[in-house]
Amino acid sequence: MHIYANPKRFLSLAKWLTPLFLWSGILVTALSIGWGLTQVPPDRLMGESVRILFVHVPSAWLGMGGWTGIAIASAALLIWKHPLASVAARAIALPGMVFTAICLATGSIWGRPTWGTWWVWDGRLTSMLVLLFLYAGYIALSQATAREGGAPKIAAIFGLVGAVNIPIINRSVVWWNSLHQPPSITAGKSAIDSVFLVPLFVAVLGFTLLFAAIVLMRMRALIAEQQVEARLRRRALDDDMPVATSRLENA
Amino acid sequence: MREALDHWDFVIAAYAVGLGGLALLTAWSWQTMRHAERRRDEVKRR
Numbered sequence: 001m002h003i004y005a006n007p008k009r010f011l012s013l014a015k016w017l018t019p020l021f022l023w024s025g026i027l028v029t030a031l032s033i034g035w036g037l038t039q040v041p042p043d044r045l046m047g048e049s050v051r052i053l054f055v056h057v058p059s060a061w062l063g064m065g066g067w068t069g070i071a072i073a074s075a076a077l078l079i080w081k082h083p084l085a086s087v088a089a090r091a092i093a094l095p096g097m098v099f100t101a102i103c104l105a106t107g108s109i110w111g112r113p114t115w116g117t118w119w120v121w122d123g124r125l126t127s128m129l130v131l132l133f134l135y136a137g138y139i140a141l142s143q144a145t146a147r148e149g150g151a152p153k154i155a156a157i158f159g160l161v162g163a164v165n166i167p168i169i170n171r172s173v174v175w176w177n178s179l180h181q182p183p184s185i186t187a188g189k190s191a192i193d194s195v196f197l198v199p200l201f202v203a204v205l206g207f208t209l210l211f212a213a214i215v216l217m218r219m220r221a222l223i224a225e226q227q228v229e230a231r232l233r234r235r236a237l238d239d240d241m242p243v244a245t246s247r248l249e250n251a
Numbered sequence: 252m253r254e255a256l257d258h259w260d261f262v263i264a265a266y267a268v269g270l271g272g273l274a275l276l277t278a279w280s281w282q283t284m285r286h287a288e289r290r291r292d293e294v295k296r297r
Contacts, residue, residue: 018284022277033270037262048258055269098276105272106265113256210277217280224287228294 007223010084018216025209032203040199050196052110057200058207059103063131064166066096066211067159070138071166074159077152084219086152087226089159090142091218095211097135104128115179123176127169134162 036054043050069092077085107125108118119125142155173182184191192200 022281029273033266037266042258049261051262052265055265059269095276095280098272102269102272105268109261109265109268113258113261207273210273214277214280217284221280221284221287224284224291228287228291231291231294 007084007227011220011223014216014220018213018220021209021213021216025206025211025213027206028202028209029206032199032206035199035202040196043196046114049110049113052106053196054199054203056103056106056110058204059099059106060128061204062207062211063096063100063103063128064169065208066092066099067131067134067163067166069215070096070159071163074156077156078160086142086156087219087222088215089155090146091215091222093135093139093142094218095214097132097139099207099211100128100132100135104132111179117179120179122178122180123172124169124178124180127165127172131165131169134165138162 032054036051040051040054042048070089073082073085073089073092076082077089104125107128111120112118138155138158141158142152144150145152145155170183173180185197190197
């Protein structure tokens with residue numbers, strides 16, 4: 001992991017991984033969407049609305065996966081002081097928040113024809129909404145510390161503490177049984193028929209590739225901004241130097 | 252009595268929200284990256 005602590009080395013890898021993830025993500029996502037909309041039969045109970053599965057589930061997994069990534073990056077920053085860890089965590093936060101918002105919105109749209117309501121304050125929906133607020137808080141905190149020159153450790157601690165919500169989201173449908181269905185996919189087992197499961201995994205792959213591409217693009221942007229700032233600061237110091245020297249000579 | 256809802260309206264709305272959001276996020280991230288890297292190259296040249 002420390003091989004890529006050098007931004008130059010990381011950027012040379014990111015430069016060829018970004019278009020690779022982006023274009024393969026667009027291709028695989030388009031394939032899964034076409035598959036989900038045209039090839040999958042309607043479900044016996046949910047009817048045509050089952051097709052929402054292929055947007056909703058990958059967004060939910062990536063919303064949770066995003067915060068897991070923030071927690072890992074935060075640990076890497078606090079334990080190993082990895083120089084790119086805070087950049088990675090900041091880069092993950094926005095796409096993580098957008099995927100969580102997509103999950104909540106598509107879930108609400110799915111809930112209307114399936115449950116007869118747009119929203120219910122059950123464990124899964126509420127803990128997912130808490131995740132959205134955690135993302136908003138993390139973004140505000142990390143931007144404030146970056147702007148004010150504060151220590152990125154504060155955001156990292158917030159990232160680690162917020163990770164408590166991830167197992168709560170995961171177990172919520174077991175602990176508080178309400179409208180949301182219990183887990184359909186667990187380790188090695190699935191209650192979903194392969195007709196739906198295969199395109200679902202293709203959609204998860206496509207969305208994950210796009211998520212990775214977005215994170216890389218945001219990391220590249222954040223690194224470039226830091227390089228500009230460092231260069232301008234260095235230049236300003238160099239400009240001040242002759243003045244300071246002449247003042248010393250005149251004294 | 253159950254309401255007769257056209258499920259396709261909900262499917263279209265969900266895909267529009269999901270894919271629209273994803274497309275906007277991707278395009279914005281690309282634009283931000285290009286702008287930041289172009290600025291870095293300009294500052295380096297100056």
